[in-house]
Amino acid sequence: MHKDFEDKGYWALILGGSTGLGLATAQKLARHGMNIIIVHRNSRSEQQQIEAGFETIQKENVQFKAFNVDLLKPEKREEVVVKIKERIQNGKIKTLIHSIAKGNLKPMNAAEYTLQNDDFRLTINAMGISLYDWVKACFDVQIFAEDTRIISFTSEGNTKAWKNYAAVSAAKVTLEAITRSIALEFAPYGIRANCLQPGAVDTKSLRMIPGHEDIISHSIQRNPFDRLTQPDDVANAVYLLCRDEASWINGCIIPVNGGEHLS
Numbered sequence: 017m018h019k020d021f022e023d024k025g026y027w028a029l030i031l032g033g034s035t036g037l038g039l040a041t042a043q044k045l046a047r048h049g050m051n052i053i054i055v056h057r058n059s060r061s062e063q064q065q066i067e068a069g070f071e072t073i074q075k076e077n078v079q080f081k082a083f084n085v086d087l088l089k090p091e092k093r094e095e096v097v098v099k100i101k102e103r104i105q106n107g108k109i110k111t112l113i114h115s116i117a118k119g120n121l122k123p124m125n126a127a128e129y130t131l132q133n134d135d136f137r138l139t140i141n142a143m144g145i146s147l148y149d150w151v152k153a154c155f156d157v158q159i160f161a162e163d164t165r166i167i168s169f170t171s172e173g174n175t176k177a178w179k180n181y182a183a184v185s186a187a188k189v190t191l192e193a194i195t196r197s198i199a200l201e202f203a204p205y206g207i208r209a210n211c212l213q214p215g216a217v218d219t220k221s222l223r224m225i226p227g228h229e230d231i232i233s234h235s236i237q238r239n240p241f242d243r244l245t246q247p248d249d250v251a252n253a254v255y256l257l258c259r260d261e262a263s264w265i266n267g268c269i270i271p272v273n274g275g276e277h278l279s
Contacts (some may be wrong), residue, residue, distance in 0.1 A: 020259060022049030026110035026161065027079075028051045028258075030101065031087055031150060034066045037223055038206030040247035041254045043069075046076040048255060051107065053100055054082045057129040066234055068155040084130070087116070088142055090149070097153045098178040109154055111258050113165035114168035114191070118142040119184045131182060139183035143189030151198055155205070165258050166198055166209035169250070170269060172277070180226045199267030212253055215245035216275030240275040249274070 021193055028045045032038045033054035052073050058066055069168045075078050081103050084196040085092045100109075119139030122131040147168055154160055170192055189209065199210040216235035222228050235244055253272045271277045 017047065019047075019049035021110065023046070024049070024110075025051075025104075027038050027051040027053055027104050027107050027155070028111045028113060029109050029150075030113040030115060031055050031146070032115040032117060033113065034058050034062075034069065034082075035117065036117070036221060036248050037214065037217065037250050038113060039190065040251040041113055041115070042073055043076075044248070044255050045111070045258065046073045046078045046080075046250035047114065049076075049078060049232045051104070051259075052081075053103070054080075055087045055096060056165055057083060057086050069159045081214070082207045087147055087150075088118070093149060093153055097157055097159075100154075101157050101159050104159065109159050110161045110165060111165040111167060112154065112160075113254065114147045114150070114166075116143055116146055117165060119187055121184065121225055125181055127158055128262040136186060138189050140187045143184065143187035144194060146262065147191055148194050150162060150201070151207075151209075155202070156205075160205070162206045163260075163263060164207045165262070166195070166202075166207060166271075167257055168195060168209075168211050169215045170251050172215075174269075178225075178231075185260035195278075196267050197267075201264065208263065209266065210224060210257060210265060211269045212250060212257075213269055213271045213273070213275040214250045215239065215271075216267065217245045217248070217250065219249060238276050238279045239273070240278065243274070245276070246271050 028050045030038050030042050033042045034056035046052050083096050120135035124131050166189055169190045173181050174188040195209045195211045216231050250272050
């Protein structure tokens with residue numbers, strides 16, 4: 017295998033990379049020689065499974081570091097960014113991947129457990145605004161490469177109304193708006209920013225959505241290839257966007273769903 021990023025001192029910083037799309041992306045980039053930093057938040061009960069995933073990265077003979085912290089707290093973010101700068105030394109962050117899935121999946125109108133203002137704020141901050149927070153923090157300490165790729169994951173919920181998805185939908189719209197602004201305002205510094213919009217992927221995050229079985233079934237029916245999007249499909253797209261040949265792709269929302277959006 018040709019390793020595009022080997023011996024270039026490049027690092028991928030993956031926010032929320034312990035499972036799902038983030039982990040698949042870390043594994044893919046590591047196979048191509050990218051050093052990996054993952055910032056995640058998981059409990060002790062999940063640690064054994066997570067370490068197994070991290071081991072697959074380390075077997076690729078790249079440098080690897082994981083931080084299990086609350087990446088939404090400003091003081092933790094500042095602390096981790098300083099540690100990252102120390103860890104990579106003369107290296108640079110080639111890509112920052114935003115794969116944070118933390119939000120409220122509540123109905124807007126129910127007898128109890130109803131979506132509140134605070135639920136919106138927590139979800140939009142976690143799944144949207146935090147992208148800017150981390151980009152700005154890394155930019156301020158000058159750890160980005162001369163040609164950096166900022167990539168985040170949105171969903172069809174950006175334009176479609178799904179039950180119990182209101183807060184996440186608002187967060188995805190925020191994420192996309194921030195991505196476009198990063199693409200515009202950070203372009204003079206060599207930073208490109210894009211959102212990938214995967215089809216339905218059978219991940220832990222999807223299974224938290226009430227009625228996820230119907231989402232999975234409907235997605236398969238709509239897909240020209242009669243299957244769900246896989247984490248590796250999305251990781252492959254991230255890899256392509258990190259290549260030199262993708263340098264003129266900026267400020268886009270890119271479907272990665274095998275054509276699921278066509279119907």
